[in-house]
Amino acid sequence: MLRVVLAQPRGFCAGVERAIEIVERALVKYGPPIYVRHEIVHNRHVVEDLRTRGAIFVDELDEIPTGATTIFSAHGVARVVEETASRRGLAVIDATCPLVAKVHNEGRRYAAAGREIVLIGHAGHAEVEGTIGQIPGKVHLVQTVADVAALTVADPEKLAYITQTTLSVDDTRQIIAALTERFPAIRGPDVRDICYATQNRQTAVHELAKAVDVILVVGSQNSSNSNRLREIGAELGKPSYLIDDASALRPDWFAGIASVGLTAGASAPETLVQEVIEGLRRFGAIEVTTLEGVAENVRFRFPPELADSEPAEASSF
Known part of the structure; x- marks a missing residue:
C-alpha cells in the first residue's frame, strides 16, 4: 500500500484565481476573441482551457488588432507596454496580481526618493521584466549571493531592494543578508514581498x-x-x-x-x-x-470594468 x-x-492562489476569472468574465461580457499578452498564468492546462473558450494568447501587442479587448497577465507588464497599448487604442484589462503591483509601487517609491533599486529575481521571468520596466532609473538584478558581491552601484548610501514574489524564502533571506552586510544603508522589506x-x-x-x-x-x-x-x-x-x-x-x-x-x-x-x-x-x-496546514481565504477585487460581471459557467478547474 x-x-x-x-x-x-x-x-x-488568490492572484491566479483572479487572473483566470478575469479572462472568463471578459469572454462573457465582451465575447470572443479576447487577447491575452503572454500566458495569463504559467500553466499549460489553464492556458489551453481558456484558448478553447476564445482567448487568444500573444507574445507582443502588434499581434493584436487595433481596439481589441486585451488582458495583461498576472505577472505584470512594463510601462512601455502600457503606453504602446494606449497608443494603439487597445481596451486593456489589467490582471496583474495585486501583490506584484505592490512591488511595483514600492520600487517607484524608492526610485522617487533618489535610490537605485536592487531587484532580487530570476532573469527573463515575465514578472521580473515587468517590474524592471515599471521603475524609472537604474535597476540592478541579482539572482545569487555571488551577484551581490559583484554589484557596482553609484552611491552605497542610496540603495533599496525589492523582490520577485515567487522566490525561495530561504534563498532570498541569504541574498538580503548579503546585501545588508555589504550595503548597511540599504532599505527593503525583508521577505514580505514574497507572496x-x-x-x-x-x-x-x-x-x-x-x-x-x-x-x-x-x-x-x-x-x-x-x-x-x-x-x-x-x-x-x-x-x-x-x-x-x-x-x-x-x-x-x-x-x-x-x-x-x-x-x-x-x-x-x-x-x-x-x-x-x-x-x-x-x-x-x-x-x-x-497534512494539516494554513487555510487560505484571501480574495482580491476585480478590475472595475468586470466587477459586476460573472463568468458564464464555473471554471473547469
Whole structure:
C-alpha cells in the first residue's frame, strides 16, 4: 500500500484565481476573441482551457488588432507596454496580481526618493521584466549571493531592494543578508514581498518532506513558484519531481518506497492533483491523507470594468 500525503495549502492562489476569472468574465461580457499578452498564468492546462473558450494568447501587442479587448497577465507588464497599448487604442484589462503591483509601487517609491533599486529575481521571468520596466532609473538584478558581491552601484548610501514574489524564502533571506552586510544603508522589506501563497506552499513542502519518501510537485516547467517547491524538496534530501500532469508519472520513482508527498504550484489547478492521485493507482493500492496546514481565504477585487460581471459557467478547474 502506497501512502499518498497531500500538502496543505497547495494549488491555486488568490492572484491566479483572479487572473483566470478575469479572462472568463471578459469572454462573457465582451465575447470572443479576447487577447491575452503572454500566458495569463504559467500553466499549460489553464492556458489551453481558456484558448478553447476564445482567448487568444500573444507574445507582443502588434499581434493584436487595433481596439481589441486585451488582458495583461498576472505577472505584470512594463510601462512601455502600457503606453504602446494606449497608443494603439487597445481596451486593456489589467490582471496583474495585486501583490506584484505592490512591488511595483514600492520600487517607484524608492526610485522617487533618489535610490537605485536592487531587484532580487530570476532573469527573463515575465514578472521580473515587468517590474524592471515599471521603475524609472537604474535597476540592478541579482539572482545569487555571488551577484551581490559583484554589484557596482553609484552611491552605497542610496540603495533599496525589492523582490520577485515567487522566490525561495530561504534563498532570498541569504541574498538580503548579503546585501545588508555589504550595503548597511540599504532599505527593503525583508521577505514580505514574497507572496503569502508562495511562503505557505514552501512551508508546506518543509512539513511534507518530514513525512514522505518522494515528493511530486504538479506545475508547469516555466512556473517559478512550482520550480521552487521541487528545489526545496530536493534540498531537504527527498527525490522531488516537477510534473505537468499524471502522464509524466514513472513507476521507477515509486519502487521500494512507502510514501509519496503531493503538492501543486500556485498556478496549477486541483483537478490535475486529483488526476495524479488516480494515476498513482496504476502502480497499486494507495491510501490518501492530507497534512494539516494554513487555510487560505484571501480574495482580491476585480478590475472595475468586470466587477459586476460573472463568468458564464464555473471554471473547469
